[in-house]
Every structure is written in C-alpha cells, then in structure tokens.
Amino acid sequence: MIDLGPHATYIIAAYSFVFIVTVGLIAVTVSxxxxxxxxxERLEAERKSGA
Amino acid sequence: xxxxxETISTNWFSQLAHPGFFMRWSAYLIWPLALISAVLFAVxxxxxxxxxxxxxxxxxxxxxxxxxxxxxxxxxxxxxxxxVSAVGTLVWRHPMADVSMKAAAPLGAAFTAMALVxxxxxxxxxxxxxxxxxxxxxxxxxxxxxxxGLIALWRTFEDQLRAAKVVAVLTLVGAxxxxxxxxxxxxxxxxxxxxxxxxxxxxKAPASIIxxxxxxxxxxxxxxxxxxxxRMRTEVTKRKADRLEHLKIARQQKxx
Numbered sequence: 001m002i003d004l005g006p007h008a009t010y011i012i013a014a015y016s017f018v019f020i021v022t023v024g025l026i027a028v029t030v031s032x033x034x035x036x037x038x039x040x041e042r043l044e045a046e047r048k049s050g051a
Numbered sequence: 052x053x054x055x056x057e058t059i060s061t062n063w064f065s066q067l068a069h070p071g072f073f074m075r076w077s078a079y080l081i082w083p084l085a086l087i088s089a090v091l092f093a094v095x096x097x098x099x100x101x102x103x104x105x106x107x108x109x110x111x112x113x114x115x116x117x118x119x120x121x122x123x124x125x126x127x128x129x130x131x132x133x134x135v136s137a138v139g140t141l142v143w144r145h146p147m148a149d150v151s152m153k154a155a156a157p158l159g160a161a162f163t164a165m166a167l168v169x170x171x172x173x174x175x176x177x178x179x180x181x182x183x184x185x186x187x188x189x190x191x192x193x194x195x196x197x198x199x200g201l202i203a204l205w206r207t208f209e210d211q212l213r214a215a216k217v218v219a220v221l222t223l224v225g226a227x228x229x230x231x232x233x234x235x236x237x238x239x240x241x242x243x244x245x246x247x248x249x250x251x252x253x254x255k256a257p258a259s260i261i262x263x264x265x266x267x268x269x270x271x272x273x274x275x276x277x278x279x280x281x282r283m284r285t286e287v288t289k290r291k292a293d294r295l296e297h298l299k300i301a302r303q304q305k306x307x
Binding site: 002003004005006007008010011013014015017018021022025026029030032033036037039040043044046047 | 100101105110111112114115118119122158161164165168169172173175176274278281282284285288289291292295296298299
C-alpha cells in the first residue's frame with residue numbers, strides 16, 4: 001500500500017464516499033431494471049391468460 | 052436539403068423516437084459499455100493510486116483530484132444532456148427526450164454530490180476549510196439543489212407527459228447555472244483554482260497527472276452513459292407496465 005502522507009484520512013474518505021455512491025448507483029439501477037422487467041413480464045402473462 | 056433527403060432524415064428521426072426501436076439498439080450497448088468502463092476504472096485507479104507522483108505543492112492530496120474532477124465534469128455534462136433532451140421534449144415532442152431527462156436527473160444529483168463531498172475533503176487539507184461560499188462551490192451547490200428539485204417535480208405529477216413539459220421548461224431555465232459554474236473561477240475571486248484540464252489552450256499539467264485524470268474521467272463518463280441507457284430502458288419498461296396495469300384495473304372495474 002502506498003504511503004498517503006499526513007492527509008491520508010481525507011484521501012481515504014474521498015475515495016470511500018465516491019466508491020459507496022458509485023456502487024450504490026449501479027446497484028439501484030440494476031435492481032430497478034430487474035424489478036420493472038419482472039413486473040412487465042407478470043402483467044403481460046396476466047393479460048394473455050385473461051386474468 | 053432535397054425533399055428526398057428531408058424524408059430520409061425525418062424517417063430516421065421518427066424511427067429513433069420509437070421506444071421499441073430504442074430498446075432494440077440500446078441492448079447492444081450495455082455489455083460493451085460495462086466492459087470498457089470496468090477496464091478504464093482498473094487502469095485509472097492503478098495510475099491514480101500507485102503510478103502517479105505526489106504534487107510538489109499539494110502532496111498526496113492531489114490524488115483526490117482523480118475522483119473529484121471526473122464527478123465535477125459529469126455534474127455539468129449530465130445537465131447538458133438534460134438541457135438537450137428538454138429542447139427535444141419542447142420542440143419536437145420526441146418520446147425518448149423526456150425519458151432521457153427523467154433518467155439523467157438522479158445520476159446528475161449523485162455525481163454532483165460526489166463532486167461536492169470530494170471537493171470539501173480536498174479543500175480541508177489544501178485551503179484549511181471544508182467549505183467557502185465562493186462562486187464555484189455555491190453555484191455547484193445550486194446545481195445539486197436544481198437536480199433535487201427536478202427529481203421532486205417528476206414525482207409530483209402522475210401524468211408523466213405533463214410533467215415532462217414543466218420539467219423541460221425548468222431544466223432550460225436552470226441551464227443558465229452551467230456557464231456560471233464554468234466561468235465562476237474567472238469572474239470572481241475564489242479559493243477554487245482555475246481549470247487546469249478543460250482549457251481552450253490545452254491541459255496545464257504534466258503527463259503523469261493528465262494520464263490518470265483523463266483515464267478516470269473517461270471511466271466515469273462511460274459509466275454515466277451505461278447507467279443512463281439502463282435507466283432509460285427501465286423507464287420505457289415501467290411506462291409499458293403502467294399502461295398494462297391501468298388496462299387491468301379498467302377491465303376489473305368493468306367486470307365488477
């Protein structure tokens with residue numbers, strides 16, 4: 001691991017915040033893709049079956 | 052342009068406006084964009100954390116720049132996409148334009164939040180303060196608040212087509228903030244340094260700093276494009292599902 005010097009806390013905090021928000025953004029986006037696709041699939045199946 | 056040229060151009064434009072066509076061509080973008088973004092992040096982080104020197108003035112804190120600048124750039128680029136989409140909504144009533152606007156707003160808010168927080172964490176060791184009410188920081192905070200306002204506005208209306216028109220007008224009004232952010236460091240005395248990267252006369256930094264900065268900026272930009280496409284696809288799917296849900300409720304009400 002590289003030596004980040006006396007201000008390591010700020011560097012680690014900045015990278016951690018960006019990492020958490022970026023991963024969160026990806027996770028929420030992928031989860032919404034899956035959720036809406038399943039919802040559409042269910043509604044189309046219901047329409048075909050006449051429910 | 053000839054009549055034939057105009058017809059071809061109009062057909063191409065209407066074809067693009069069709070959500071079904073968008074869903075088909077955009078499906079081919081997802082994996083290439085994800086792969087390119089992942090590779091760029093791996094290379095960019097290696098350069099940013101292990102293969103770039105400390106700055107002669109800022110020391111190791113210069114490494115915060117490699118996550119701060121890409122997010123600051125995307126906070127404005129994302130708004131640019133929304134402003135162009137707003138024109139598409141108001142002028143051409145392009146069906147995918149309001150989908151693009153709606154999909155971009157939360158992304159813009161997230162990138163602006165990352166720019167603000169990483170900037171504050173960079174400011175404390177560099178300037179001795181997390182925050183200063185100067186032109187660049189204040190106008191970026193206003194941009195963040197505009198994003199939140201637009202997201203709230205989308206949620207206020209049940210009729211999304213009506214919401215699109217209102218949001219489009221307010222997006223274009225808010226676009227005046229973008230040149231203010233860009234030129235704030237030139238117009239006012241500010242703690243924030245002038246641009247070293249996005250300059251008319253080229254970047255003003257050594258290659259050892261430009262390389263990680265450019266790689267990380269590209270990585271975040273490709274990630275933004277990927278997330279934007281995915282969110283647009285989700286919105287198209289959601290609207291289709293909403294229509295089926297309304298039809299289902301109408302059928303049930305008719306039957307009862």
